[in-house]
Amino acid sequence: MSGNMNLTLKIWRQKNGNVQGELVTYPVKNISPDMSFLEMFDVLNEQLISEGKEPIAFDHDCREGICGMCSMFINGRAHGPKEGVTTCQLHMRSFKDGDTIVVEPWRATAFPVVKDLVVDRSAFDRVIAAGGFISANTGNSQDANALPISKFNADTAFDAAACIGCGACVATCKNASAMLFVSAKVSQLALLPQGQPERYRRVQSMVAQMDSEGFGNCTNTGACEAECPKGISISNIARMNRDYFAAKICKEEEVN
């Protein structure tokens, strides 16, 4: 078909977390511009399998931009050159015939490589488990609208809740800091009445867990916000800082 592309891919191959990895060059031919980046990887993997080689391991799930599973650091940027998209929503029309594309896994000590492009993001799960929830007693469900919420707060909380936990913020941050993720998870509950009882305990526990996972420290470069596929704002980081300092200065409840 006309318009199809031939590309050179340089892909990080690493058998497991205990051995060194390296960039391996793979040529791919006849790639349709309408394919998604992951579909191009499917083509390459079919090609590798038919050649009797080990296919490339990469994370993916919903392929519609909402699950946060696909990762890939493409040509020096998390989820590739487009803004506001995950790798599954990146299409090959964003590249030109003859391009060389470098694909690496998320690089962070807290996200160890499992295999090839797959990294272990369970550090995020442990941060959530440390406090990113509300404790709701069971029983009959409440009357609707028993808790009034302003439209503005509902919208702002929803914007924070759009975080899909993909880890692009950590991957792109020069310090591999997780503060955008953690602040989004803190904010989505801090802005709503249901989140209030545990608000100050939550922020302290989640920050403590984040620190113990070995993420870096934020230097406010704003790279996370620019690369976030869901456009999470760094104003969430300021909110997390406010809540954290307020908790440390004003609250008596002991946390950790």
Place this chain on the structure above:
Amino acid sequence: MSNLGKTLSSSLGKKLVMGITGLFLVSFLLVHCAVNALIFLNDGGESFNRGAEFMGTNPLIRLMEIVLFAGIIWHIVQALVLTMQNKKARSVQYAAYTGNANSKWYARSMGLLGTLILMFLIIHLKHFWVVSRMTDEITSGRETLFGEMKEVFESPVVVFLYVLSMFSLAYHLLHGFQSAFQTLGFNHKKYTPTIQKIGVIFSIVIPTLFALMPIAIYLGIIQ
């Protein structure tokens, strides 16, 4: 560890220290620049020397000088600790990393810019602080601080170095000023744009004024 110790050694606590010491150093720059700008009155350094004498003898200012040195050292030590942690947080580097696509180079180079400023600071302290505080050159009346300035800025190399260093300072401030407020939790639709504007103005005006001082003295515009 004490409560305060635990708070200040957390990631957010360390950032808080960077922000507060940074803003404190910003306030110092403002005072330093205001006193030095007295040379632009072009009165043979008379007002400037009076200002310098006040700064050198007022007990409150002398006390603040100790706090200032503590602030500078804390800012530097904390930055070193943070940088080492940040390096550890990414043990394997990217083969390709397009930083310019999502952030400013000076925001990513605060450590480098800070190191350049520190190198300048050491030379600058040797030129003026050591002479005025560690020797009796000025207290004995053999020399004035303005006279010292004229002497130091006779050298075009020194003038060039001073001007160049002000670029490091300008870019360090361009990120640091607004970044400190973000760290302290001040991020608000209504006043953040104003903070950012003040930050840009401060980062341009203060280093420019500082840079004009050696230039004006070297060119003999200020006698």
